[in-house]
Amino acid sequence: MAEILTAAATTLADPLVWGVVVAAALYGVAIGSMPGLTATMGVALFVPVTFWLPPVPALAGIATMVACAIFAGDIPTTLLRIPGTPASAAYAAEAHELARQGQAGRALGMALVASITGGLFGAVVLMLLGSQLAGIASWFSVAEYFWLYTLGLSCAVLVAPGRVSLSLVSLLLGLLCSTVGLSAVHAEPRFTLGIPELLGGVGFIPAMVGLFGMSEVLRNALALRRRAGIAADAASGQADVGSVVNTAPPVVSVSLQQLFSRPVAWLRSAVIGVFVGVLPGAGADIASWVASAASPRGGQSDDTKMHRIADACTANSSSLAAAWIPALVFGIPGDSVTAMVIGVLAMKNLDPGPDVFQKQAALVYGLYLTFMLANLVLLPIGLIAIRAAGFVMQTPQRILLPLIVLLCVVGSFAINGSLFDVGLMLMFGLVGVACDRLSIPVGPMVLGIILGGPLEERFVQTLSGGRGSLLAFVERPVAAGLAAVVGIAWLVAIARLLRRGHTAKTPDEPGSGQEATTEANASN
Amino acid sequence: MNTEYSQAVPATRRTSREQCLSRGAAVRGWQRLVLGVLCLFVLPGCGQQQSFPARPITLICPWSAGGGTDRVSRQMAMQLERRFGVPVNVINATGGSGVTGFTRGARSRPDGYTLMMMTVELSMLHWRELTEITHRDFAALSLLNRDAAALFVREDAEYVSLADLETAIREAPEPLKASGTAQGGIWHAAVAGWLDSRGLPADAVTWVSLNGSGPSLQELMAGGLDIVCCAVAEADALLASKRVRCLGVMAGQRLPTAADIPTFREQGADWEMAGWRGLGVPAGVPEDRLQILTDAVEAEATSEEFREFLSLAGFDHSFQPATEFGPTLEAQDRLFERVMTSDALGGVAADAAGGMVFPTVIGSLLLLAAAVAVSTRGAAVSNEAALTMSREGVLNAAAVVLSVAAFIASVDLVGFLVAATLVLLVLLLRFGTHPLKAGLIALTAAGAVQLLFAGVLRVPLPRGLWFEG
Numbered sequence: 001m002a003e004i005l006t007a008a009a010t011t012l013a014d015p016l017v018w019g020v021v022v023a024a025a026l027y028g029v030a031i032g033s034m035p036g037l038t039a040t041m042g043v044a045l046f047v048p049v050t051f052w053l054p055p056v057p058a059l060a061g062i063a064t065m066v067a068c069a070i071f072a073g074d075i076p077t078t079l080l081r082i083p084g085t086p087a088s089a090a091y092a093a094e095a096h097e098l099a100r101q102g103q104a105g106r107a108l109g110m111a112l113v114a115s116i117t118g119g120l121f122g123a124v125v126l127m128l129l130g131s132q133l134a135g136i137a138s139w140f141s142v143a144e145y146f147w148l149y150t151l152g153l154s155c156a157v158l159v160a161p162g163r164v165s166l167s168l169v170s171l172l173l174g175l176l177c178s179t180v181g182l183s184a185v186h187a188e189p190r191f192t193l194g195i196p197e198l199l200g201g202v203g204f205i206p207a208m209v210g211l212f213g214m215s216e217v218l219r220n221a222l223a224l225r226r227r228a229g230i231a232a233d234a235a236s237g238q239a240d241v242g243s244v245v246n247t248a249p250p251v252v253s254v255s256l257q258q259l260f261s262r263p264v265a266w267l268r269s270a271v272i273g274v275f276v277g278v279l280p281g282a283g284a285d286i287a288s289w290v291a292s293a294a295s296p297r298g299g300q301s302d303d304t305k306m307h308r309i310a311d312a313c314t315a316n317s318s319s320l321a322a323a324w325i326p327a328l329v330f331g332i333p334g335d336s337v338t339a340m341v342i343g344v345l346a347m348k349n350l351d352p353g354p355d356v357f358q359k360q361a362a363l364v365y366g367l368y369l370t371f372m373l374a375n376l377v378l379l380p381i382g383l384i385a386i387r388a389a390g391f392v393m394q395t396p397q398r399i400l401l402p403l404i405v406l407l408c409v410v411g412s413f414a415i416n417g418s419l420f421d422v423g424l425m426l427m428f429g430l431v432g433v434a435c436d437r438l439s440i441p442v443g444p445m446v447l448g449i450i451l452g453g454p455l456e457e458r459f460v461q462t463l464s465g466g467r468g469s470l471l472a473f474v475e476r477p478v479a480a481g482l483a484a485v486v487g488i489a490w491l492v493a494i495a496r497l498l499r500r501g502h503t504a505k506t507p508d509e510p511g512s513g514q515e516a517t518t519e520a521n522a523s524n
Numbered sequence: 525m526n527t528e529y530s531q532a533v534p535a536t537r538r539t540s541r542e543q544c545l546s547r548g549a550a551v552r553g554w555q556r557l558v559l560g561v562l563c564l565f566v567l568p569g570c571g572q573q574q575s576f577p578a579r580p581i582t583l584i585c586p587w588s589a590g591g592g593t594d595r596v597s598r599q600m601a602m603q604l605e606r607r608f609g610v611p612v613n614v615i616n617a618t619g620g621s622g623v624t625g626f627t628r629g630a631r632s633r634p635d636g637y638t639l640m641m642m643t644v645e646l647s648m649l650h651w652r653e654l655t656e657i658t659h660r661d662f663a664a665l666s667l668l669n670r671d672a673a674a675l676f677v678r679e680d681a682e683y684v685s686l687a688d689l690e691t692a693i694r695e696a697p698e699p700l701k702a703s704g705t706a707q708g709g710i711w712h713a714a715v716a717g718w719l720d721s722r723g724l725p726a727d728a729v730t731w732v733s734l735n736g737s738g739p740s741l742q743e744l745m746a747g748g749l750d751i752v753c754c755a756v757a758e759a760d761a762l763l764a765s766k767r768v769r770c771l772g773v774m775a776g777q778r779l780p781t782a783a784d785i786p787t788f789r790e791q792g793a794d795w796e797m798a799g800w801r802g803l804g805v806p807a808g809v810p811e812d813r814l815q816i817l818t819d820a821v822e823a824e825a826t827s828e829e830f831r832e833f834l835s836l837a838g839f840d841h842s843f844q845p846a847t848e849f850g851p852t853l854e855a856q857d858r859l860f861e862r863v864m865t866s867d868a869l870g871g872v873a874a875d876a877a878g879g880m881v882f883p884t885v886i887g888s889l890l891l892l893a894a895a896v897a898v899s900t901r902g903a904a905v906s907n908e909a910a911l912t913m914s915r916e917g918v919l920n921a922a923a924v925v926l927s928v929a930a931f932i933a934s935v936d937l938v939g940f941l942v943a944a945t946l947v948l949l950v951l952l953l954r955f956g957t958h959p960l961k962a963g964l965i966a967l968t969a970a971g972a973v974q975l976l977f978a979g980v981l982r983v984p985l986p987r988g989l990w991f992e993g
Contacts, residue, residue, distance in 0.1 A: 031981075034981075037981065044594065044598070044614075044616075045981065045982060047595075047598065138742070138745045138746050139746065140742075140746060141743055141746040141747065141748035142732075142734075142743060142748055143748075163897070163900070165893055165896040165897040165900060166897050168889075168893040168897075169890065169893045169894050169897055172886055172889055172890035172893055173890065175886045176883065176886050176887065176890060179882060179883045179886070181619060182619070182621060182623060182654065189654065190879055190880070190883065191883075196623065196624070196627045196655070197624065197627075199619060199623045199624055199627075199654070199655075200617075200618060200619020200623070200624035201619055217924060218921045218924055218925070221917065221920035221921045221923070221924050221955075222913065222914075222917035222918065222920060222921050223917060224916075224917065224920050224955060225914075225916065280738065280739070280742055326742075330741075330742075330745075330761060330762060330767075331760065331761025331762060336588060336591075339591060339738070340595075343595050343837060346836055346837050346838060347833070347836050347837065351760065351761060351764060352761050397955075398952070398955035398956055398957055399952065399955075399957060399965060401924075401951065401955060402947070402948045402951035402952050402955065402966075403948070403965075403969055405924055405927070405928065405947065405948075405951060406944055406947060406948060406969060406970070406973060407973075409928060409931060409944070409947070410944075410973055410977055410983075410985075413983070413985070414977060414981070414983045415616075416615065416616065416617055416618070417582075417615040417617065417983065417984055418617065418628075419932050419935065419936070422928070422931070422932050423929075423932055426925065426928050426929065426932075429925075430925070433921075454735075456882045457733070457734070457735055459882060460733065460881075460882070461732050461733060461734060464730065464731075464732055464733065465701055465730075465732050465748055465749075467698070467730070
């Protein structure tokens with residue numbers, strides 16, 4: 001063990017590794033902070049470069065890129081309310097709300113610190129328990145996945161701000177959107193209106209950019225006054241600049257302190273991230289929704305928002321390293337990124353498999369160390385990125401809004417190179433404005449569109465595997481356990497709803513501390 | 525390995541970029557890294573211009589980034605880019621089992637600047653009446669690889685040969701469960717065709733519609749399936765670690781990469797089936813350009829570099845030049861006409877849950893949730909107070925919507941740079957920015973976005989018909 005670690009450490013001494021890691025970190029931050037460009041796309045563009053690199057720098061580059069992209073996704077989320085990657089959608093509303101109060105620096109500082117510590121936790125777990133954890137994946141058949149996705153979706157409904165029934169409407173609308181197109185499990189096209197582009201379904205990137213970004217632009221445009229706006233912009237701009245620019249090292253220590261003032265919450269989120277990440281087919285986005293649902297609901301105060309951001313960022317980053325476990329041990333890719341990792345391993349003549357820990361020990365441990373390196377490099381580069389993004393806050397709205405429109409257009413175009421997606425983005429922008437007027441949160445709708453396909457597939461697969469019997473959903477013990485968790489979550493929510501209905505009728509009744517705050521805020 | 529790649533390409537064909545790369549492979553450490561990164565970023569400017577191709581080429585890949593087809597596409601794109609000296613950008617036009625990508629490819633202008641990565645689904649989809657597009661909408665360039673189907677079972681299963689499995693299928697009290705891909709996909713057709721060739725009924729095996737070989741193998745190990753059908757390379761790691769057993773490969777002869785696996789024919793089953801990938805262009809490309817593309821693709825597909833890529837990635841190398849690939853496509857079409865319209869596949873399509881079950885469940889829940897939301901509406905404060913509509917505001921929002929719509933309508937004609945500048949200009953002026961300042965910002969921002977996305981991130985932004993001639 002000791003000599004393996006020494007060998008692994010020497011591979012890290014190579015300046016090439018450091019060079020690749022730094023370059024990949026910059027590249028990852030650029031990709032992640034561009035709405036519409038996902039970490040997957042970044043890795044696909046990076047893969048040809050890995051042909052010229054030895055295995056450890058090649059894999060280090062991919063690991064660093066993804067870690068940095070997932071953090072960088074928080075930057076446009078916070079500043080513009082456009083999630084840079086789907087993993088940031090869970091807390092877009094909270095983070096942007098804080099930014100509008102001039103606390104962008106605090107929010108981003110917290111996101112950065114939580115991402116780094118979460119990522120480090122994931123790396124340590126991968127190192128200590130990698131081969132043991134791989135077994136978890138083989139407990140999960142289609143029925144378990146069905147319940148896992150249902151749990152993720154329920155979490156999205158239960159954590160969304162506002163009334164549960166409206167969040168549920170939002171989620172169901174998203175799920176309905178996801179049924180458009182040629183279903184993967186049926187041989188028939190649905191709701192395509194004869195448009196060939198719709199056979200491919202409603203893409204979640206245009207939907208996400210439209211619902212969050214474009215609708216925000218439209219809302220601001222509706223409120224924009226040509227004359228009065230200029231003065232107000234300047235004033236609010238000034239207020240925000242300070243907080244962003246001030247995100248220097250002292251703030252990092254403050255964020256760290258704040259993060260670890262809740263050690264249990266941090267550990268819970270990190271463990272959720274690892275557990276979700278190790279399952280093929282569930283990644284950073286589900287991890288961040290589940291973790292923010294597990295975060296206690298203590299009203300809508302700034303601190304609560306900060307906690308949500310901390311928990312979700314910890315979980316989505318700690319899931320990243322864990323996602324490599326099934327890929328390394330079984331050669332089964334959990335997502336497109338690890339599929340490409342397997343491709344790169346194959347190009348280097350390294351076969352993933354259960355004996356990878358014995359046969360390729362130096363490589364695997366080198367890889368673990370690069371995961372840590374990746375998260376350490378993220379600290380300075382993330383701080384630089386936060387500072388660089390500060391100009392967004394200095395730009396007056398009348399100039400910023402047109403630029404965001406362009407970003408939304410390019411972002412929705414980039415992933416498939418399709419103008420149809422740009423139109424789809426525009427349509428979802430209008431839907432977003434309508435939702436805002438009706439107080440319907442859009443976060444659950446985005447998750448519905450992302451997870452609707454897999455959820456329906458698992459639903460149909462479980463049914464056809466069980467030859468039509470509904471019992472197939474709860475026959476296996478893990479599935480039954482997950483089903484119980486989902487059931488309890490909903491029972492608690494309904495109980496809370498009924499109590500709220502009661503308190504709403506008698507508003508003067510002094511509720512029990514925290515609960516009362518929740519009610520008061522929820523009905524605002 | 526890196527230097528071998530470069531040696532394999534004829535010296536006369538070397539472009540400046542390739543020299544960058546081979547030099548990059550020869551030096552070590554920092555220099556190598558810097559050169560590698562530089563090559564990635566300066567690609568569009570590196571290399572000499574020819575009469576054709578003179579601008580970036582787009583390669584449409586109908587499957588998502590990271591999959592096998594994507595990897596083959598990107599390798600081919602990289603080699604063609606070096607040969608031609610112009611960027612070759614891969615677009616993943618995904619969805620509908622390939623319908624989206626094939627439709628995009630067939631409808632793009634036949635000017636030789638759009639290449640299509642054709643896959644076996646091209647021969648299958650139109651028989652399922654999912655699209656009108658067939659291989660006749662494309663001109664073939666080269667067949668690149670072919671992966672034969674193979675059957676896998678868990679290592680602890682009691683059947684060790686194809687005959688055992690057949691007996692088990694015949695005698696099972698409840699049908700065995702199989703997967704490997706979605707309903708009606710290539711591996712489903714492979715299994716259904718095999719069953720049909722053995723005189724077994726269509727529902728002898730329950731096909732669980734899983735999305736790809738990865739999830740299927742995972743499900744096999746989790747005990748939810750009895751049989752998985754996929755390419756041998758896709759199950760390599762599990763095969764090597766003795767977690768799954770391969771009962772046979774549906775190929776004419778044993779695979780060079782897995783010589784210990786017997787073919788179906790050796791075990792007395794007269795059945796072959798393989799997925800394939802090949803390059804094509806939309807039909808109607810001018811003869812001279814077609815010739816240039818055909819020569820280039822054939823040379824790159826037979827290069828040592830491409831062979832080595834395929835064998836390292838675990839894919840089978842089955843090159844066919846354009847003259848043979850065309851007839852192969854025709855033969856594949858006939859084969860799938862037989863398979864896809866036979867009872868074997870048609871009968872299995874009847875599923876436990878039809879296509880409308882899930883949307884109906886969701887739709888009913890939606891109505892229920894909406895009813896609850898409306899009935900409790902009094903309890904909540906509407907957000908409308910926060911949004912007072914003014915005439916100016918409505919005009920602002922309308923300007924945003926209309927300018928994006930105008931962008932969509934015009935960008936193919938005028939190109940990204942012009943369309944984006946106009947959108948920015950209109951909105952900046954509308955929101956009250958000084959005209960001179962607005963013009964400056966619009967030009968700079970549109971130019972910067974074009975440079976970043978098209979130059980560095982390789983997103984093929986429309987260049988505009990006006991500028992292409």
